[in-house]
Amino acid sequence: MKGLILKDLLILKNQMRNILIVIIGFILLSIWMENYFYIAFVIPFYIVMLVISAFSYDDLNHANTYLVALPTNRKTIVKSRYVLCVLSIITALLIGLILSLIIPLINQDMDFISTFASTTASILGVVFVIALLIPFFYQFGVQKGRVVLFIAIMGISLLIGFIISVFENSGLNIASFFNKLEKLNYIVLILIVISIISLILYFSYLVSCKIYKKKEF
């Protein structure tokens, strides 16, 4: 598994110059817009999204065809990709943490907790998308996977909209539910978020394994 994770990390290392240029671009943009919230939000997001690029590079060179012929088993290939995902989440959280410590020093309007909370929320969002994406990528490839995912998200949004409208009509108050959430302790909230992320990723991993094991190259 180490070899497979190294494969992705080395690609990222070779791309480091481009990655840094994008990150510096984000920083300059947020200074220019005088919106520090923006970097705290977008940089961690970008780092997690890099996992997706690993799939594109594999697809481009039919790397999976080669990998399954090597002495590794298919489960390990999938697992290493999810480990990469977790590594990128941890990196993103660390960077988010550092930014949340620095930004309040520059901008007195912002405090640590709210900055870090919004970073975490942004990461949760992108992890949710990635957890959905990976099984689609394994099933359909990167290009088709994106299209299928888009259709799936449209479907899910319609479903959620439908459910909410049913709830609203039944007289329950969703807004008050979210207000109650806000009153929870931040630490409890972060723990809940981490558990949700872990659960979603684990479920996504199981589905991906099932797909990849059956796949023909």
Add this chain to the structure above:
Amino acid sequence: MDIIHVENLSKKYEHFNLDNLNLTIPTGSVVGLVGANGAGKTTLIKLLLGMIKKDAGNIDIIPKEEIGIVLDDAFLPELLKINDINIIMKNIYKNWDEKKFQEYLKKFNLINNVTIKSLSKGMKKKLEIATSLSHHPRLLILDEPTSGLDPIVRGEVLDLFREFMESDDHSILISSHITSDLENIADSIVLMNNGKIILNESMIKIMDNYGIIHCTKEIFEELKDNALNYRQNKYDYEVLIANKKELKKKYKELNIDKANIDEMMYLLVRGEKE
């Protein structure tokens, strides 16, 4: 001892079936796999390497750890540098030999610090071949390893394969459209057509027994029973036979040409015999 033993292997696709295939590759031999595009060569190789799943039959093959592979159109991502391959493979093959890999790189004039993307097609193929040889494999499975290479590089690559075969317990299964390469290196030829093996013969027997006769209709009628297959051209008949010595004795005047693999393939696949 056999290094590959395949029994009644079948794989069904919508428009193509690999049908009840039987094949044995003894340790120490080089087997050339030939056939038209879509004949089933790559499908067979993919089944051997577990890249696709068989529908029926048995495959006995040594562990992947001991197999070196060069695939037709698949390798590690192009954004990796040559030295990255060393780092990755060190963690994939237990027997990865860093020193040997560097030796091959040197031999092929491959520089460590460049990305795969920047290599020409030929250089890339050389890198794939260097990678396949650097973990002390006992068996090489090579799908079109010499395609896209110029004659000089092809010669170098074939020399490497010959060098690999200097050990008695080494074997190679190689598919190629460049059949002259196979004539140089293979001990036996397996010809596939429409998912079936239609010829499995040692190179010595091909050289000694097989031949092609260009003749008139009258002579063809006389030889007809000996023909493996034949083709009627505008002015003559082209007949493939597998009993050269016998015919030479019987018909002293008869001119029997050496059968090269391309011509044999063409006659066996496209011949007119029912």
